[in-house]
Amino acid sequence: MKASAFSYARASSVANALELLAAYGDRAKVLSGGQSLLPAMNLRLISPELIVDIGELNELRGVVVEGDIIRIGALTRHVDLQRSLQVAAHAPLLTEAIAQVAHPAIRNRGTIGGSLAHADPASELPACMVALNATIIASGPNGERRILGAEFFKGIYETELSPQEILIAVELPVPPKNSVHFFDEFARRQGDYAIAGLAAQAIVEGAMLADLRMAFFALGNRPVLAKAAKSLVGVAITPAVLSEASAALVEELDPQQDQQASASMRRHLAKVLMARGVAALLDRPDLNRGGSA
């Protein structure tokens, strides 16, 4: 189908875009790469009155490392993140995850800000923001606001952003040297939305995990930072410890049922991902025995 008619404004600055949003409120939508917004409009799931195109605001583009913070502009495309040496050096989880985000032609247009603001619970980048303990920066009528990744996502296509705000950047803490990461997902076809996925960031000390952030996606109405992961920190991990943690994990998940998978299949896949993740993070293949999908 085709999108219904709308008015179009090419924003000349963030301030200009905010003025338009202030006037139109939730009757307006912000267009960056358009790879989530335009499908939704073509399917007539949404019919905004005004499109505010921020695509030419080059000040919102690019990756900068300052001290122990990586700042990624909202308009940075997936392909730019994928090729960024700074992202590969300081946030390799993101580099790995991006390869699973849709297909090359989509990654050439889609932006990190667009993906996060769209907040599809089955998409990869929101979960990475939660795992990496990102801060999301929004600009609005009252100035800038900083929101923790774990608090930003509220539900299916729902975030902390108000209709008058624009997501302008994300900031990631540079992980310490002994950090390791894990990313995996199940999907019907390379690049499709996940049936179940896991983005994890950890600190390893000796044979133990000193910190572990496991963000599961497509397993609830938003990325889930697993509380069950806490029981794997600072202890010697045995198959029994891991199995207790994965039993606790499925208790805190509330996955959807759809044409791709039942809720119980998704819970099962979450357990498989947890076992694969812990085994990979600690380089302990023995912990992944029996972890078949």
Added chain:
Amino acid sequence: MTGPVAIALDINGERVDAHVLPRLNLADFLREHLKLTGTHVGCEHGFCGACTVRVNGDIVRSCLILAVQLHGASVQTIEGLSDSGEIADLQAVFRDRNALQCGYCTPGMLMAAQDLLKQQPEPDRERIREHLSGNYCRCTGYQSIIDAVETTARMRAGHRP
């Protein structure tokens, strides 16, 4: 703001000036306004890849870009790639290998395949599959398409097919 918007862009090396409604996507602009009907429209929400074209050198879904977003851009369609001879060898191998039947997906497949071959001269089959993963073909079962891309890569690298 609801009315037509003036845009100027480069399409296959020619400057095009037009007035377009904001809701018009690039695929329809190419097909309906410019009669460049080699770009095919399949799903209109980014799944099938039949509408793949190049914008500023990168392959994109033309159903997921508005024509108004392309003021000042450079667009290359399958007609441009075909007429310039850039993909003549790839097209010939597609024919030889039976890498098309109905032909609906073929312009998008050629666009995506050429994009890969420009980035990586000798990709293995897994890499070819990955790069074409966003393009649906309902006829061939994909094997012959992968064969054709692999063969073209080998020929361009100076090997025998």
